[in-house]
Amino acid sequence: QQQVKQSPQSLIVQKGGISIINCAYENTAFDYFPxxxxxxxxxxxxxxAIRPDVSEKKEGRFTISFNKSAKQFSLHIMDSxxxxxxxxxxxxxxxxxxxxxxxxxxxxxxP
Amino acid sequence: xAVVSQHPSRVICxxxxxxxxxxxxxxxQATTMFWYRQFPKKSLMLMATSNEGSKATYEQGxxxxxxxxxxxxxxxxxxxxxxxxxxxxxxxxxxxxxGYEETQYFGPGTRLLVL
Numbered sequence: 001q002q003q004v005k006q007s008p009q010s011l012i013v014q015k016g017g018i019s020i021i022n023c024a025y026e027n028t029a030f031d032y033f034p035x036x037x038x039x040x041x042x043x044x045x046x047x048x049a050i051r052p053d054v055s056e057k058k059e060g061r062f063t064i065s066f067n068k069s070a071k072q073f074s075l076h077i078m079d080s081x082x083x084x085x086x087x088x089x090x091x092x093x094x095x096x097x098x099x100x101x102x103x104x105x106x107x108x109x110x111p
Numbered sequence: 112x113a114v115v116s117q118h119p120s121r122v123i124c125x126x127x128x129x130x131x132x133x134x135x136x137x138x139x140q141a142t143t144m145f146w147y148r149q150f151p152k153k154s155l156m157l158m159a160t161s162n163e164g165s166k167a168t169y170e171q172g173x174x175x176x177x178x179x180x181x182x183x184x185x186x187x188x189x190x191x192x193x194x195x196x197x198x199x200x201x202x203x204x205x206x207x208x209x210g211y212e213e214t215q216y217f218g219p220g221t222r223l224l225v226l
Contacts, residue, residue, distance in 0.1 A: 034213075042220065043219045044155070044204070045216060092126040093213055096208055096211050098160055103154050104153070107167035
């Protein structure tokens with residue numbers, strides 16, 4: 001019940017396209033859902049986060065869509081750029097507790 | 112703001128020696144610090160959670176005597192890998208919460224190679 005399932009494992013998108021990564025969870029106590037971006041050899045960096053009281057949050061080219069009833073949330077990267085090529089992790093936590101991470105998605109943006 | 116640093120960024124040591132990794136919150140006081148381990152092309156695996164002045168809480172399967180965690184102040188936590196062996200080679204990452212916010216800010220990671 002503590003798992004967060006992330007898909008796809010890898011994704012290739014053409015420059016300018018939309019990248020979509022999906023996550024699903026089971027623990028209804030989760031109330032904080034961040035997305036992290038990680039470049040090789042670096043620590044994860046917070047991209048954007050959402051709480052269950054909203055269905056969508058947008059920051060620049062990055063949007064989180066949240067479906068509470070389905071217990072799913074997704075990251076959309078609009079106008080994807082080669083610099084977006086990285087590994088993306090979704091995560092979830094209940095309050096300020098430990099984060100449960102998804103398996104990660106390796107995103108490649110082809111120029 | 113909310114910057115977390117780690118030192119060293121990379122360390123190579125001989126089997127049987129101990130290695131200490133420092134994690135510092137540079138511009139905020141960290142209520143809680145977390146230590147993760149990450150294998151190549153894998154997700155982050157939480158090793159332990161530490162609060163200033165108290166003993167760390169280790170995740171199931173993590174050896175407490177192997178991975179010693181000290182959280183001496185609100186801005187510093189250390190992870191000591193004792194009697195390191197090649198199988199301890201990994202990427203170790205710390206993170207910290209600011210106050211009681213949910214957001215975890217991650218350090219840049221430490222690459223450990225045990226020969």
